[in-house]
Amino acid sequence: MELLLNSMVLPVTFPLAAGILCLLLPKAFDRARAVLAAAASAITVLIVCRLLLEWKQLPSAGPIIFSDPTWGSLRLDHLSAFILLVTAVFGFLITLYSIGYMRGKERLREYYAYLLGTIGVACGVILADNLLLVLIFWGLVGLALYVMIGMAGSDAAAAANKTLVIVGGSDCLLMLGVAIVWMLTGTLTLSSIRLDLAGGFRYVAFLCFAVAALAKAGAMPFHSWVPDCGEKAPASVAAFFPASLDKLLGVYLLVRLTTGMFVMNTAMNMLLMLVGAGTIICAVMMALVQHDLKRLLSYHAVSQVGYMVLGIGTGMTLGIAGGLFHMLNNVIYKSVLFLCAGSVEKKASTMDLDKLGGLARVMPLTFGSCLVAALAISGIPPLNGFYSKWMIYQAMVDSSRNGNYLWIILLATAMFGSALTLASFVKVLHSVFLCKRSAALRHADIREVGFTMWLPCVGLAALCIVFGVFAYQLPLKVMIFPALDGVVKFPGAWYAGLATVLLLAAYAGGALVYLLSTVRKARACNTYIGGEIMEEMFRHKGADGKVENVEVTGVDFYRTVEDLPPMRAIYGAARRKLFDIYDVGGKAAFFFVEILRRAHRGLLPMYLTWVLAGLLVIWWLLLSGGRLMI
């Protein structure tokens, strides 16, 4: 048992130690530092694998809990095993990608130190069984996020502050939640707490925990740090934090809450489902009209949380399994998308959809993995995103049998959400990869990125296909169903594997016939625009008489949607940040501060009046207290 405890602490301590080593290496060793960090994160994956194997070989393969004087109590069960493995693997992939992406940038010392440190503390959150330990590690993850956003330079400072306020604020609520739970139960051991939601304090505790989990995962209305962070932070940070790690931790806590710490009731489940459905639709509507690639992707990072929360909110084991699976899938394809965005940024030096274009030919691997990930996030069968959404829908229909009628609206919202997701990715694919190159990039020499950068993208994109096709055989059976103690009632499988084989058979057959027979002699020809020459036709004189090219860049695709009467008002309100909890909260705070400030004008008579008023109050209290005593 002693060995096992050591290997359980190792995933936390090893990356932390490696991170400190990275911090100590002098600046001249930047290349070596990057390789060292990648190696350390790879070793962390091995450490986690060894831990899981040791645990599997125990005679009782159930959850194990350690109480250790230095470490508090640690726990390993199927849920934490699953999340732990995914965290370690993604930590490794992001570090690998960083070698190429961060090359030549400033402050690499801190970057790699914090990256490795984050992997360590994230493993700590997952393995801790003591609420205080969870709280500390949880806060450290948020702090690391703050520092790593700030690394992008001075214009990222505002985004970093916003993130700190929202995520840190939710950490305070988590603290409050822990305190209330301790008051109610007298214990801080996560695995021994099981509260039913009876009585006000329990609701408050649940809501505190839920807000912390939702804010970390980026669900509405605590989402507004995600777009800012995604836009300003380096793509690797965006891919690691809001796209993968924060989802993993947030959903992990939410699942622990709903299946372990609290016994859910219908009202709270309904609340979660409403939050989920609202998040899906609102965030994706915002994504539709973005012009900055990373910002657009961040809104999707918010929107996808909606599906997970929706699944968990059904309260059915199938729905929770679907939510967890969707989380895994989202981590995969959203990382691919952010990493592809990073590769594009590296090569084209812009994220403005207006200024990109035509990269499909020169960056085929990036384009291919981005296409697969875009289709997966839009829920196109037989990719992985479809399978998990389909499980969630099933659970929603099943939960309707309990007389839960609102589900139908939520189901329609969720399904419509995937059409909107597809729409915004259609825009991305067009304006980044497929349309003619913009004037700015026309003569730029752009090539495919190096292998440390495309390898994670292609590998994860392949995983999107594999997890979609063999969803039941691989991720569900091995990782997700065991993570939920209840036996998942699976009402029938859509034969994803078989269907895919059939699709591929049709595809291969068609490809064979057409490609071999005709395409070999296919002619490359210029595009036909009614006999006009494109350059001349799409050149017009601007207001100042300057000739400019007018291309279809795809940025204006959804102007029609934006201009619809109710939409225009809603988008207007969103631009004025009326839906941003940070902005609204800030305004409210300043309003009260302003009231208080009026009492502080620096005038002596006014302060004297206050002192007198205070004395009067104390006097009255003493008197009435005295009377009470009598």
Place this chain on the structure above:
Amino acid sequence: MEFGSLILQMLVFPGLLFTAVVGLVTSWVDRKVTARVQMRVGPPFLQPFYDVLKLMIKETCIPAGTSRWLFLSAPLFGIAAVALASLLIWRAFIPLGQTFSGDIIVILYLLTIPAMAVILGSFASQNPLASLGGSREMKLMLAYELPFVLAILVPVIHTHSIRLFDMLAAAPAVAKPSGVIALVVAMVCMQAKLTLVPFDAPEAETELTGGAYVEYSGPLLGVFKLTRAMMLFTMPIFLVAVFCGGIAFGQGWLPILLGVLKYLGLVVAVVLIRNTAPRVRIDQAVKFFWGPMTLAAFAAIIAAFLGW
């Protein structure tokens, strides 16, 4: 054995070959009825087959400087998806194998792939006309998807199941007023899903010269045409299955004839609408689907909850 029979089902009946043949026959019905409306004689029965076969032996042109593999494979995504959707629908009619819970959602998602294939293909063309066509196709999809999903949910409320087989076993949805409203909404959405007039803005021959298809030629265009013909078959069959009780096999000839008549009725309705309506602009289409159609679908859902 199971696997071999599935491959056979996918490629021959009721998958690719069957859907293609019946789809082309349906497109003949379309062209014949259109001709009669316009006081013409119309094409012979085999004309659609000749058209597609002729495209298969024509030359393929690929726009210079594009992503070749996407341009070439986009049409194939569409045809594979519609064949698979048709297979899933027919498995509920005829016991060819186990159906599964949630197949309606799979079919709904599969039926969006042909439109997506058109969009990706049009973008891969690097042609501004095609780009416009593709973007209109996407907006149209956004527009009709909401009322379409809501309409399909009405029979789901009636039967409390998302399995096509259960819907066929229960009383048809159109037996109730809510089902009738939902069917009408779904039929209008079907018109848009098939990008037929009045919702043919993505192709708009007169302004976009075919829009999405402008750069396609030869076998690839043939595959797109075939996919459209297969959709013209699969979409009405899906609505017949979901709303009208499907085609009942194994109870003599009369129910089968009745089923075929239901199907032909929907097809003729589609054709008549396309021949008598003018084209609407894309923003009008979006307003129409998100406004009156969505409200009607909501009304149908509320009625369905009330048991009407």
